[in-house]
Amino acid sequence: MPPSVTSETTAAPVLELRELRKTFAPRGLLARRRGVAVPAVDGIDLRLEQGSTTALVGESGSGKSTLARLILHLHKADSGEILFGGEQVQGLSERDFRRFRADVQMVFQNPLTSFDPMHTIGSSIKETMRLRPPAGDPDARVRELLEEAGLSARFADLRPRDVSGGELQRAGIARALSVTPKLVVMDEPTSALDMSIQGQVLELLARLQRDHDLTYLIVTHDLRTVRMVAERVVVMYLGQVVEEGPTHEVFDDPRHPYTRGLLYAHDLADRDAERDANVRIRGSLRYPTADERGCRLVGRCPLAVDRCREPQPLAETGPDRRARCWRGAQGPLDTAGA
Numbered sequence: 001m002p003p004s005v006t007s008e009t010t011a012a013p014v015l016e017l018r019e020l021r022k023t024f025a026p027r028g029l030l031a032r033r034r035g036v037a038v039p040a041v042d043g044i045d046l047r048l049e050q051g052s053t054t055a056l057v058g059e060s061g062s063g064k065s066t067l068a069r070l071i072l073h074l075h076k077a078d079s080g081e082i083l084f085g086g087e088q089v090q091g092l093s094e095r096d097f098r099r100f101r102a103d104v105q106m107v108f109q110n111p112l113t114s115f116d117p118m119h120t121i122g123s124s125i126k127e128t129m130r131l132r133p134p135a136g137d138p139d140a141r142v143r144e145l146l147e148e149a150g151l152s153a154r155f156a157d158l159r160p161r162d163v164s165g166g167e168l169q170r171a172g173i174a175r176a177l178s179v180t181p182k183l184v185v186m187d188e189p190t191s192a193l194d195m196s197i198q199g200q201v202l203e204l205l206a207r208l209q210r211d212h213d214l215t216y217l218i219v220t221h222d223l224r225t226v227r228m229v230a231e232r233v234v235v236m237y238l239g240q241v242v243e244e245g246p247t248h249e250v251f252d253d254p255r256h257p258y259t260r261g262l263l264y265a266h267d268l269a270d271r272d273a274e275r276d277a278n279v280r281i282r283g284s285l286r287y288p289t290a291d292e293r294g295c296r297l298v299g300r301c302p303l304a305v306d307r308c309r310e311p312q313p314l315a316e317t318g319p320d321r322r323a324r325c326w327r328g329a330q331g332p333l334d335t336a337g338a
């Protein structure tokens, strides 16, 4: 999905996050194994430009969903700032907050659980539309929205269980658009769908983005989709951004071993047995202990050396690119010395 506008203006980004942080109270076995409480979102900075698509990737537990929920105000941040169109969301009046709630919409992974099974698709869309009522007849607007999402008007009278997964996801997209949002946050928008349908839904999203100048933030594990649709990618590990930049640059020349390991695990990097040992990220998420201040990947990284035990800033690795690895800051991972 290329951006619909290539703007060279200095207009405020649609969304900006500054030093956003959220820690949950420890729970369960995993928490007991942790040496120290690690924030689910740990000082994240992010800018989303109008009309762009950014993908948020990382293993389960890296904090992607928490970040999405903080943006949608489904969680309250412990600290940091969220700016929407240059305005602090925390300080908005009730009326302006209602406007913000309409401007930022969500498309869920599983449309079956996000639609009320007792209501028709049309009445669910009308319910959302109450946040920003249309100028004309709401029923006519529902039909128009469904048609725009590639569904006939008769879908308004059907219930979620009477339609296919792909059709319901289209209805979910129509529902998100019903309040003319500026930013749409999507959590694995196609992963619950058959392969054959996934492409069609991605095409629909691309068309709607062009037609409405929408900004997309896509949370996903599917790096192939990221390569197809997102011009920017943000890689998270244990609550931190470890790498970010233009997708094709990051995928062609990853500057953090974690990014390279993810690409390798998804068969998006050259594979052979010799390379395996230098590239593969070992084991599963491991939380740092209280005395560990360096790279959070250190126990799993095939390239780790003593220097990695020092704090690693998110360093420039090129125009509009950053990585949290001293090695990547020096150059491509295969050439930087230890």
Ligand SMILES: Nc1ncnc2c1ncn2[C@@H]1O[C@H](COP(=O)(O)OP(=O)(O)OP(=O)(O)O)[C@@H](O)[C@H]1O
Binding pocket: 024, 025, 027, 040, 058, 059, 060, 061, 062, 063, 064, 065, 066, 067
């Ligand atoms: N409501 C909550 N209460 C306590 N801990 C939570 C809560 N939500 C998330 N966490 C913890 O925060 C960390 C980040 O989780 P999060 O769901 O944001 O990761 P994720 O990258 O989105 O994973 P997934 O891809 O599986 O959705 C995890 O350690 C998780 O256990």
